[in-house]
Amino acid sequence: MPPRNDHELARDFAESAGALLVQVRGRTFADASARKGAGDAESHRFLSERLGELCPDDAVLSEEGADDAARLDADRVWIVDPLDGTREFSEPYRTDWAVHVALWERGELAAGAVAIPAEGLTLHTGEAPALPAAVDAPVRLAVSRSRPPALVQDLAAQLGGELVPMGSAGVKAMAVVRGQADAYVHGGGQYEWDSAAPVAVARAAGLHTSRLDGTPLRYNQPDPWLPDLLICRPELADRLLAAIAEMPREAAPSRPSHGGAH
Numbered sequence: 319m320p321p322r323n324d325h326e327l328a329r330d331f332a333e334s335a336g337a338l339l340v341q342v343r344g345r346t347f348a349d350a351s352a353r354k355g356a357g358d359a360e361s362h363r364f365l366s367e368r369l370g371e372l373c374p375d376d377a378v379l380s381e382e383g384a385d386d387a388a389r390l391d392a393d394r395v396w397i398v399d400p401l402d403g404t405r406e407f408s409e410p411y412r413t414d415w416a417v418h419v420a421l422w423e424r425g426e427l428a429a430g431a432v433a434i435p436a437e438g439l440t441l442h443t444g445e446a447p448a449l450p451a452a453v454d455a456p457v458r459l460a461v462s463r464s465r466p467p468a469l470v471q472d473l474a475a476q477l478g479g480e481l482v483p484m485g486s487a488g489v490k491a492m493a494v495v496r497g498q499a500d501a502y503v504h505g506g507g508q509y510e511w512d513s514a515a516p517v518a519v520a521r522a523a524g525l526h527t528s529r530l531d532g533t534p535l536r537y538n539q540p541d542p543w544l545p546d547l548l549i550c551r552p553e554l555a556d557r558l559l560a561a562i563a564e565m566p567r568e569a570a571p572s573r574p575s576h577g578g579a580h
């Protein structure tokens with residue numbers, strides 16, 4: 319059935335790019351570095367073509383594409399990460415990688431989808447799952463498996479919580495939506511495409527989303543660097559924000575050079 323609205327469009331884009339990535343992964347199974355390059359490039363090309371075909375009047379901000387300043391005057395901008403968790407995609411048998419497709423419309427995220435193709439799962443803003451009931455147990459913090467920020471390790475120690483390491487910003491945010499973790503706390507660097515779709519889906523599911531200082535996450539900014547975020551169950555937001563405010567400030571991280579939109 320053809321998509322009826324922007325939520326379903328976002329879901330279809332993410333799901334079909336994910337299906338393509340599953341094929342790329344199979345084809346390049348023996349060569350991790352070829353797999354990374356082919357995954358990023360082929361998913362980006364596919365999404366650019368589909369967006370151009372189905373939404374020709376909308377602007378696009380993609381991790382793998384050249385940034386076009388025209389997006390700053392556009393009413394609708396698709397913010398996409400064609401392959402989030404590229405490192406995990408390149409490792410055999412891991413399932414923690416994702417495709418992010420979000421739609422920003424006149425100042426706010428209007429729709430979004432996160433596909434986790436290796437699990438055959440796509441979560442989207444048109445049909446966000448109900449949050450599992452809260453349980454009285456140590457807080458579980460989803461955290462990067464390859465570069466866990468010191469802030470999150472200190473926070474877990476302070477709260478008596480547990481770290482749940484995994485790859486991909488989308489997979490971590492969806493772990494909170496799915497009840498596999500209670501919060502995703504990130505500091506030290508990221509771009510808009512890493513969090514736009516995950517944040518859209520998390521909001522639709524009723525989660526708290528903000529910067530680490532509690533201020534709103536803003537998208538389609540001139541500079542897409544958006545270095546920190548908190549996504550958590552709503553009943554934990556005040557406690558986590560208060561604890562984060564007490565943490566010693568880390569030195570500003572050096573910003574990595576970026577070969578795509580920046």
Ligand SMILES: Nc1ncnc2c1ncn2[C@@H]1O[C@H](COP(=O)(O)O)[C@@H](OP(=O)(O)O)[C@H]1O
Binds near residue numbers: 401403404485505
């Ligand atoms: N300090 C940092 N600076 C820039 N990007 C970062 C970052 N830490 C994490 N990211 C990005 O956030 C995504 C999730 O990372 P992680 O799995 O380590 O939590 C990755 O996206 P990509 O895979 O699209 O590059 C990664 O590049």
Ligand SMILES: [Mg+2]
Binds near residue numbers: 381399401403487512
């Ligand atoms: Mg990413």
